[in-house]
Amino acid sequence: MNDNNWMPRFTGCLIAVFCIAETAFGQATLVSGGEVRAVVVTAAKPSQVAVYAVEEFVRHVEKATGQRLPVAIETDVPKAFASRIFVGATQAARQHGIDPNRLDIEEFTLRTIGKDFYIVGKELHPDQKFSTSRPHGEPRNPLSSECVHSGTLFGVYDVLERYLGVHWLWPGDLGTYVPRIASITIPKTDETIKPRLLYRDLGGWDLRHIHLAGVMYGKTRKPISGGFTRIPLATRRNLIFPTEEAGHAYGKAMEVFLRRHRRATPIEKPMRVPRNAHQVAGIADWWAAHGAEHPEWFALVNGKRGDVGRTGAYTNLCVSNDELRDFIVNEAWDGGDLLVLGDGDGHNCECAKCMAWDGPQPKLSDVPKMVREKYKRHANGERYARYWNDVFQKAVKKNPKVRVTGYVYGPTLPAPITDIKLDKNIFGEFVIYGGWDGWFPMSREEEQWTREQWLGWSKTGMSLFFRPNYLLGLYVTPNISVRQTGEFFKLAHKNGMVGASFEAYSFSWAVHGPMAYMHHRLLWNPELEINDLRQEYFSAFGPAASQIEEYFDYWEKYASTRPAISEVSSALEKLRRPRGHALAFPPRVYRPAQAILEKALQAARQDPLPEFAQRVKFLQAGLQHALLTTHVYEFLDYDGPEAELGTAPLNDLAKLTQARDAMQELIKFRHDPLNRFVSSYIDNAIVEQYFIRNIEALFKKDSPD
Numbered sequence: 149m150n151d152n153n154w155m156p157r158f159t160g161c162l163i164a165v166f167c168i169a170e171t172a173f174g175q176a177t178l179v180s181g182g183e184v185r186a187v188v189v190t191a192a193k194p195s196q197v198a199v200y201a202v203e204e205f206v207r208h209v210e211k212a213t214g215q216r217l218p219v220a221i222e223t224d225v226p227k228a229f230a231s232r233i234f235v236g237a238t239q240a241a242r243q244h245g246i247d248p249n250r251l252d253i254e255e256f257t258l259r260t261i262g263k264d265f266y267i268v269g270k271e272l273h274p275d276q277k278f279s280t281s282r283p284h285g286e287p288r289n290p291l292s293s294e295c296v297h298s299g300t301l302f303g304v305y306d307v308l309e310r311y312l313g314v315h316w317l318w319p320g321d322l323g324t325y326v327p328r329i330a331s332i333t334i335p336k337t338d339e340t341i342k343p344r345l346l347y348r349d350l351g352g353w354d355l356r357h358i359h360l361a362g363v364m365y366g367k368t369r370k371p372i373s374g375g376f377t378r379i380p381l382a383t384r385r386n387l388i389f390p391t392e393e394a395g396h397a398y399g400k401a402m403e404v405f406l407r408r409h410r411r412a413t414p415i416e417k418p419m420r421v422p423r424n425a426h427q428v429a430g431i432a433d434w435w436a437a438h439g440a441e442h443p444e445w446f447a448l449v450n451g452k453r454g455d456v457g458r459t460g461a462y463t464n465l466c467v468s469n470d471e472l473r474d475f476i477v478n479e480a481w482d483g484g485d486l487l488v489l490g491d492g493d494g495h496n497c498e499c500a501k502c503m504a505w506d507g508p509q510p511k512l513s514d515v516p517k518m519v520r521e522k523y524k525r526h527a528n529g530e531r532y533a534r535y536w537n538d539v540f541q542k543a544v545k546k547n548p549k550v551r552v553t554g555y556v557y558g559p560t561l562p563a564p565i566t567d568i569k570l571d572k573n574i575f576g577e578f579v580i581y582g583g584w585d586g587w588f589p590m591s592r593e594e595e596q597w598t599r600e601q602w603l604g605w606s607k608t609g610m611s612l613f614f615r616p617n618y619l620l621g622l623y624v625t626p627n628i629s630v631r632q633t634g635e636f637f638k639l640a641h642k643n644g645m646v647g648a649s650f651e652a653y654s655f656s657w658a659v660h661g662p663m664a665y666m667h668h669r670l671l672w673n674p675e676l677e678i679n680d681l682r683q684e685y686f687s688a689f690g691p692a693a694s695q696i697e698e699y700f701d702y703w704e705k706y707a708s709t710r711p712a713i714s715e716v717s718s719a720l721e722k723l724r725r726p727r728g729h730a731l732a733f734p735p736r737v738y739r740p741a742q743a744i745l746e747k748a749l750q751a752a753r754q755d756p757l758p759e760f761a762q763r764v765k766f767l768q769a770g771l772q773h774a775l776l777t778t779h780v781y782e783f784l785d786y787d788g789p790e791a792e793l794g795t796a797p798l799n800d801l802a803k804l805t806q807a808r809d810a811m812q813e814l815i816k817f818r819h820d821p822l823n824r825f826v827s828s829y830i831d832n833a834i835v836e837q838y839f840i841r842n843i844e845a846l847f848k849k850d851s852p853d
C-alpha cells in the first residue's frame with residue numbers, strides 16, 4: 149500500500165483550491181503558507197452563540213495551521229488583512245443582503261463576497277427578549293442541547309469539516325482530529341444549509357448522566373449519587389469518577405463533543421417534530437379516569453375488558469369504538485397542535501370489530517422467527533393506521549395545524565398490507581424490536597423484514613420518526629455493526645424519516661470506534677456514505693489507517709458471523725446482559741485483534757506527530773478495558789445457565805478474593821486519567837449496578853474478614 153493512502157480524502161480538493169491564484173476573486177484566504185491572512189469579525193455586541201462559534205473556529209484553525217487568527221468587532225476592524233471572516237449576525241452581513249432573521253432556527257448561510265467570507269445563522273441577540281416554557285434549558289447557551297438559535301455555530305462546524313477536514317471521533321482532545329495544513333482557502337461559496345433531520349438525539353447523555361458527572365451546559369454543579377440516578381456513591385466513586393474533577397472533565401468534553409455533532413432536542417413552538425409518549429390525548433391512566441363508566445372503551449383481552457394488569461401509561465383501548473374516538477377528539481384532547489395517541493403496545497383489543505379493522509394478516513411463515521410470537525394473536529398495524537387516520541380527520545377539522553403521533557412497534561409494527569393513506573401530519577415513532585435482546589447481528593431475513601416494515605409505513609405517506617433501542621446492547625466489548633446499522637439509517641432517511649431519537653447507552657469510544665463516529669455524523673447528514681465515514685475515521689490514525697480498517701473489519705466480521713440473536717438458545721449470549729458480552733467475547737477472540745493493533749502501532753510511529761500512535765494506544769486501552777470488565781463476570785455466582793443477574797460469591801472465599809482482585813484491576817484502570825475517554829463509564833456502571841446484585845461487596849480490597 150502506498151504510504152500516502154491514509155491522507156484524508158479532502159486533501160485533493162484543498163490542493164486544487166491552492167492552485168488557484170490567491171488573489172482570485174470570490175475566495176477567502178485564512179492562512180497562506182503558514183501566515184495569517186484573515187481577521188475574524190463579530191457584531192459589536194455578539195450573541196453567546198457567536199462568541200462560542202468564534203472560539204471554536206479560531207481554536208481549530210490554530211490546531212490545523214499553528215496560526216491564531218485575530219478577532220475584532222465590526223466597528224473596529226484592522227485593515228491589515230486580505231480577508232475578513234464574518235461570524236454570526238452582523239451589520240455587514242445585513243448590508244450584503246444576508247438577513248439572519250429570514251433563516252429558520254439551526255439554518256445557516258455560507259457566502260464569499262469578494263475576499264470576505266460570511267457564516268451567518270439566526271441568533272438570539274443579547275438584548276432580545278425570548279420567552280420559553282423551559283428557561284432551565286438555557287436557550288442562549290451554546291452548549292445547551294436546547295439552544296436552537298445555533299445556526300452560526302453549526303455553520304462554523306460545517307466549515308471546519310469541509311475545508312479543514314476536522315473529524316470529532318470521540319470526546320476529548322485526542323478524539324479531535326485536525327489535519328495539519330499550511331494554507332486554508334475558502335472557495336467561492338453561496339449556500340444555505342438546513343438540518344436534514346429536525347430532531348437529532350442519540351441518547352446516552354441525559355439528566356442521569358448530567359447529574360452523575362456534575363456538569364450541565366458547560367457549568368459545574370454538585371454531582372448527585374443515589375436517588376433517581378440509581379447509582380450509589382460507592383459505585384460512582386469506584387466505577388465511574390474517582391473525583392468530582394474527573395466527572396467535570398468528562399462531562400464538559402461530552403457536551404462539547406455532542407454540540408460539535410449538532411445534537412439537538414428542539415423546544416421551539418410550534419414544535420417541528422412532535423414527540424410521542426405513553427399516553428392518549430394527555431391522559432396516562434385511562435382505566436382510572438374512565439374505566440368504571442365506560443368499560444367498553446377498553447381492550448377486550450381473554451374475554452375481559454379494561455384493567456388486565458397493565459395500567460397507567462400502558463392502558464390499551466378498544467380503538468374501533470366510535471364513541472371512544474369521538475371522546476378523544478371532543479373531550480380529552482385540549483384542541484392544541486399536538487394529539488398524542490401513544491397506546492398500541494402489549495395486549496391489544498380482541499373484539500370482533502377491532503380484529504376486522506386489522507385487515508389482511510401477514511403470513512406467519514413470512515415473518516422472521518424472532519418476531520413471529522408477536523403476530524400469532526394478530527398483527528395490528530392496519531387497525532392502528534385506521535385509528536390514527538380517523539382521529540386525525542376528526543381533529544384536523546377543529547385545528548388545521550394538529551399533528552397526531554403514534555407508536556409503530558410491537559403488535560403495530562407490521563405495516564398495513566392494504567394501501568391505506570395517511571396524512572404527513574400523522575407521525576409514527578418506529579421502534580426496531582429487540583431493545584432487550586440486542587439487534588445486531590441481524591440475520592438477512594430479519595433485516596429484510598424490518599426494512600419492509602419501514603418502507604410499508606413510509607408508503608402510507610405518514611411522517612416517520614426513528615426511535616430504535618439497539619444501542620442498549622452496547623457495553624464494553626467490540627460488538628460493532630457499522631454497515632448494517634448505517635445502511636438502515638440511510639434507508640430510513642430516504643424514506644420519510646423526519647427525526648431520530650435513540651433509547652441508548654453511550655458508546656465505549658475505544659471499542660465502538662467507527663460505529664460511534666458514523667452514528668454521530670449521520671445524525672447531522674444522513675446523506676453521507678457509510679464507507680466514506682469509515683475512511684474518515686481511519687484517516688485519523690495517519691500511516692496506520694489501513695491496519696485500523698483491518699482491525700475494525702475483524703470485529704465487524706466477528707459480530708456478523710456470530711449466531712443471530714434469534715438463534716441464541718439461552719439468555720446468556722443476548723447482549724443486553726453483561727454476562728452475554730462476557731460469553732460472546734471470550735479472551736481468545738481478542739488475540740488476532742491485538743496482533744493487528746501491534747502492527748498498527750508500528751506503522752503509526754513512523755509519523756513524527758505523536759497523535760497517531762496515541763490513538764492506536766487508545767484502541768489498545770479499549771480492548772484492555774473490555775477484558776478487565778468481562779473478567780469480573782467469571783467469578784460471580786449465577787442461579788443457573790439462564791440467569792442474567794450475578795452475585796458476588798460471598799460463600800466461596802477463594803472465588804470472592806478473585807472477584808475482588810479482578811474488580812480492583814478494573815477500578816485502577818478506570819481511575820487513570822489517561823483512560824478517561826476509553827468508555828462511557830457512566831453507562832457501563834448503570835449496567836453493572838443493575839446486573840451484579842451486591843456489587844458493593846466487590847469494592848472491598850482485601851479478602852473477606
Ligand SMILES: [Zn+2]
Nearest residue numbers: 466497499502
Ligand atoms: Zn376492540
